[in-house]
Amino acid sequence: MRILVQRVTSAAVTVAGDVVGRIEPQTQGLLALVGVTHDDDPAKAKRLAEKLWGLRILDDEKSASDIGAPILVISQFTLYGNTTKGRRPTWNAAAPGPVAQPLVDEFADALRSLGATVQTGVFGADMQVELVNDGPVTVMLEL
Structure with missing residues (x-):
C-alpha cells in the first residue's frame, strides 16, 4: 500500500455534483490518497492506519x-x-478493484x-x- 498524505486546512471530494466527504474549512486535517498493490493485506492496512494516526506532521x-x-x-x-x-503510464502494479476496495475500506475502518x-x-x-494543502506538507507512507 501507498498512502500519499497531505496536511490540509480544508478538503472535499465530490461525485456527480454531490459532496460525499469533506474536511471543513479552517480545520487542520489529513487527506490520505490510498493506493493498493497485489500483495497488500489487511495487516498492512492496519499498520499504515496506525502510522498515519500517529504521524507528527500537524x-x-x-x-x-x-x-x-x-x-x-x-x-x-x-x-x-x-x-x-514511454509516455503512457502502466497500471499493472495497481491491484484490481475487487482486491483494492476491501483494503481501502479496511484502512479507513482501522x-x-x-x-x-x-x-471517504x-x-x-x-x-x-479539492483541497488547501497546509504548509505545503505532503508525505508518502509505505511499508
Missing part, C-alpha cells in the same frame, strides 16, 4: 491522534502508475477503530477532489 509537531484531526480517505490507484518507459473521524470518497467513481 502544527507544533502534533499528530492527528493528539488533536483529533479529521481524515479524508480517497482511493487512488494511480499511485502505482509506472512511467519508466483509522476509525483508533478513534479517528474519517470520511466513493471507490471507483469519477471523483473531483
